[in-house]
Amino acid sequence: MKLRTMLTMLGGTAAPTYVGAMRLLAPIHRAAWLAAAVKHGVLEAMRLGPRDLDELAEALDAGPQGRELLRAWLRHGCLLGEISEDGDRYRLTGRLAKHMADPAHAELAAFAEALVRIHVPAVYGALDHLRERRASDALDPALVARVAEMLAPALEEAILRQVPIETPTKLLELGAGSARHLRNAATQRPRLEAVGVELDEALVAQGRRELGRAGVSDRARLVQGDLRSLELEATFDVVTLFNLIYYFPPAERADVIARAARWVRPGGVLLLASSCRGGTLANNMMDLWFGSVRGAGPLPERDAVLEALRGAGLAPDAPERILPAEELYLFTARRPA
Ligand SMILES: C[S@@+](CC[C@H](N)C(=O)[O-])C[C@H]1O[C@@H](n2cnc3c(N)ncnc32)[C@H](O)[C@@H]1O
Structure with a gap:
């Protein structure tokens, strides 16, 4: 690819801002990944020690197709640094993942879930509510x-x-x-x-x-x-x-x-x-x-x-x-x- 094409893709003279915008990816994905990991008991399962794909697939009742989705989802956790692959096993590595796996910090796990299920819809949806004159029933x-x-x-x-x-x-x-x-x-x-x-x-x-x-x-x-x-x-x-x-x-x-x-x-x-x-x-x-x-x-x-x-x-x-x-x-x- 020509350098000029690459620069156009990166916003031309606004390239630093485009690169900065990409930094939004990690915190949003981290919150979503941790919230799902808490909700489905993945952190809890790993708290007691590293787990391999088969054990996690069984715990999540993932069928043969689900295994590949699970592998990709676990890879996401590795990319975020919350878990790591150790041979064929996955272990908790991130500070957030380790604390959220601990029942003594249950409110931290709830916070991750609230970021995804409450904060994002609240900020994103407020103007929809305003324009469509509709209210949300979303109080869990x-x-x-x-x-x-x-x-x-x-x-x-x-x-x-x-x-x-x-x-x-x-x-x-x-x-x-x-x-x-x-x-x-x-x-x-x-x-x-x-x-x-x-x-x-x-x-x-x-x-x-x-x-x-x-x-x-x-x-x-x-x-x-x-x-x-x-x-x-x-x-x-x-x-x-x-x-x-x-x-x-x-x-x-x-x-x-x-x-x-x-x-x-x-x-x-x-x-x-x-x-x-x-x-x-x-x-x-x-x-x-x-x-x-x-x-x-x-x-x-x-x-x-x-x-x-x-x-x-x-x-x-x-x-x-x-x-x-x-x-x-x-x-x-x-x-x-
Ligand atoms: C944010 S929680 C606070 C719980 C607790 N007071 C605390 O501070 O940890 C508010 C609670 O009030 C309850 N609630 C809301 N409206 C109520 C009402 N009209 N009568 C009784 N409880 C109500 C909700 O179901 C919810 O569990």
């Missing part, structure tokens, strides 16, 4: 609950700060997801009684199993239902609304907060954690995504949350940032005694 509660685990340590700490070790205390978690916070709080605070409310039936079933496994089902229970219509007689010392407020359209949010506030006993506290408008790429993606989902809405303004808390008769402290330099806040609002 199980994946969202897995990703939400990334913030879990900060939220668990926020709950434990409000629950004394020796005093009997009652906790209500609205939108409890996988019930991780309930489980953790009940495990760490033996005098705590906790109730979680969760809309998604599959998450409720999973959460109940895990509360049982942790041996706390006698003090921590999950109720399936919509917090907007659920009747609960009791009031609680601590009520949480974590990563939830954008599941409701803006016009409903003050009512949701007022409803949550009614379950806070005098002197008790409402903890609300939410991404708010602005922030980094990840946070802004949430704005695009929830802004495109049917029945949900864009991220709230921080001041609108404060106003709704005050409107519900609570006295909010100054919001605390959960991550440095991110528009992700913990609001702590007390009901006067």
Whole structure:
């Protein structure tokens, strides 16, 4: 091929930009490859040691034609440096692959899946939604609950700060997801009684199993239902609304907060954690995504949350940032005694 032809293919004088654009390939392919490797248990299979093509094909139930596709897919992982071929066996080599294979880092694996299944469609699809006046139904509660685990340590700490070790205390978690916070709080605070409310039936079933496994089902229970219509007689010392407020359209949010506030006993506290408008790429993606989902809405303004808390008769402290330099806040609002 003539040099001139090659240069034309590479964008002529814009060649450096064309070459730069090719650098987009690797991170996008890496995220897609890792997400698939997690989803289909390939990383898990390799975690225990190198595996050959036959073993992986059997684990994935790949027929004779599927073997060649699998070989090409594994080669992709090698090109990305996440796995390597060692004789006729494949082993984990990349740092991401090794960590995602480890169940202790399950939320990292969920993040890779979310990049592919949530971030890319949210950024790519936002203008389609806008132009076609259509909303997306694409909220996978199980994946969202897995990703939400990334913030879990900060939220668990926020709950434990409000629950004394020796005093009997009652906790209500609205939108409890996988019930991780309930489980953790009940495990760490033996005098705590906790109730979680969760809309998604599959998450409720999973959460109940895990509360049982942790041996706390006698003090921590999950109720399936919509917090907007659920009747609960009791009031609680601590009520949480974590990563939830954008599941409701803006016009409903003050009512949701007022409803949550009614379950806070005098002197008790409402903890609300939410991404708010602005922030980094990840946070802004949430704005695009929830802004495109049917029945949900864009991220709230921080001041609108404060106003709704005050409107519900609570006295909010100054919001605390959960991550440095991110528009992700913990609001702590007390009901006067
Ligand atoms: C992002 S997850 C957060 C889970 C957990 N609070 C956390 O922070 O890790 C939000 C959860 O709220 C649940 N949810 C959404 N709308 C709800 C409603 N109207 N009533 C009860 N739960 C709801 C969703 O199914 C989802 O599991």
